[in-house]
Amino acid sequence: MENEEGCAPWDLWCQGGEVAEGWIGTAVGDAIENLARAIAESLSQVVTTLATFWVDMPTSNLTTTDGVTASPTVSFLQDGLWYWTAALAVLAVIVGGTRMVWEQRGAPVRELVRSLLTLTLVSGMGLAMIAFLIIAADGFSSWIIDQATDGTGFAPAIQAMLLTGGEEVAVFMVIILGLIGIIASVTQIVLMVVRSGMLVILAGILPTTAAFTNTEMGRQWFQKTIGWTIAFILYKPAAAIVYAVAFRLIDAELAGGNALLNTITGVSLMVVALFALPALLRFVTPMVGAVASGGGGGRFQK
Numbered sequence: 001m002e003n004e005e006g007c008a009p010w011d012l013w014c015q016g017g018e019v020a021e022g023w024i025g026t027a028v029g030d031a032i033e034n035l036a037r038a039i040a041e042s043l044s045q046v047v048t049t050l051a052t053f054w055v056d057m058p059t060s061n062l063t064t065t066d067g068v069t070a071s072p073t074v075s076f077l078q079d080g081l082w083y084w085t086a087a088l089a090v091l092a093v094i095v096g097g098t099r100m101v102w103e104q105r106g107a108p109v110r111e112l113v114r115s116l117l118t119l120t121l122v123s124g125m126g127l128a129m130i131a132f133l134i135i136a137a138d139g140f141s142s143w144i145i146d147q148a149t150d151g152t153g154f155a156p157a158i159q160a161m162l163l164t165g166g167e168e169v170a171v172f173m174v175i176i177l178g179l180i181g182i183i184a185s186v187t188q189i190v191l192m193v194v195r196s197g198m199l200v201i202l203a204g205i206l207p208t209t210a211a212f213t214n215t216e217m218g219r220q221w222f223q224k225t226i227g228w229t230i231a232f233i234l235y236k237p238a239a240a241i242v243y244a245v246a247f248r249l250i251d252a253e254l255a256g257g258n259a260l261l262n263t264i265t266g267v268s269l270m271v272v273a274l275f276a277l278p279a280l281l282r283f284v285t286p287m288v289g290a291v292a293s294g295g296g297g298g299r300f301q302k
Contacts, residue, residue, distance in 0.1 A: 053185075054189045054239075055141065055142070055240065059195070060196045062131045062134065062203050063128065070127055071200075073200055074200060074203050074204050081207075085208045085211045086211075088208065088218070089116070089119060091212055092112060092214050095212070095215055096108045111214040115211075122206055123207045123210075126206050134199065134233055137236055141236045141240035144244045145243065145244055148244035148247040149247055177267050195232045195235050195236065198228070198232050199229065199232050206229070223288050227285030227286075227287070228284075228285065230280075230288065231277065231280040234284070235277045235280055239274075239276050242269050242273040243269065243273060245269060246266045246270070249269075
């Protein structure tokens with residue numbers, strides 16, 4: 001007579017094999033679970049370090065400690081372009097005078113005055129305004145992250161998002177999600193470095209682009225420079241908002257739920273944050289042009 005396992009009562013080898021098979025299966029399952037946990041912890045440490053780095057990364061100083069004088073790098077760039085700025089301003093005067101004589105009306109003179117006034121304001125206040133907006137944007141980025149994480153900081157929130165724990169996530173899924181998080185974080189760091197460098201360049205060339213806005217080409221160049229400057233300033237707050245939404249979404253709606261869904265949601269929003277810069281460039285630049293065109297049209301439509 002055989003037992004439930006199909007082994008005869010006197011067949012101890014058969015019964016022992018069943019026990020050994022169950023023990024081996026349990027040991028393998030525990031090893032896979034421990035491996036998944038170790039991989040998740042290692043990857044989360046890397047992602048945490050990289051992700052925290054871009055949040056805390058300071059933007060290059062555009063001004064000195066007084067907040068008005070240009071930094072050495074921006075000053076070098078503006079001094080190097082000074083001759084071009086002066087030449088374009090003279091060209092703007094020549095073009096405005098020629099148009100006034102040719103068209104026999106006062107609109108070219110008004111446009112020339114507006115161009116020279118724009119150059120004066122940009123040269124005197126533009127750099128200080130950009131530096132102020134950068135400080136405000138970086139401060140807001142840190143503030144929104146602190147609010148989303150209830151003051152615990154960025155690193156613990158990333159760890160909580162990636163460390164799903166236990167058997168709910170397969171090993172290969174942990175590896176894939178962790179690698180995606182690492183790639184997203186490295187890309188984010190690169191974009192923040194590009195943001196910092198581009199803001200220095202844009203601040204340096206801004207007076208030059210404002211030198212001949214009484215021409216169509218000069219006006220478009222100035223509008224694109226302003227649009228790009230605003231977009232690069234807003235990029236860090238935009239990325240921080242995306243991360244903050246990820247943290248709040250997981251905490252408020254998915255906490256205690258499916259661990260895999262938590263992780264996929266967080267990592268997906270990390271990837272979405274990378275597309276904030278192209279979206280801002282596409283949105284802000286036409287908006288600046290539309291505002292400028294609307295203002296100019298309303299002013300000179302007589």
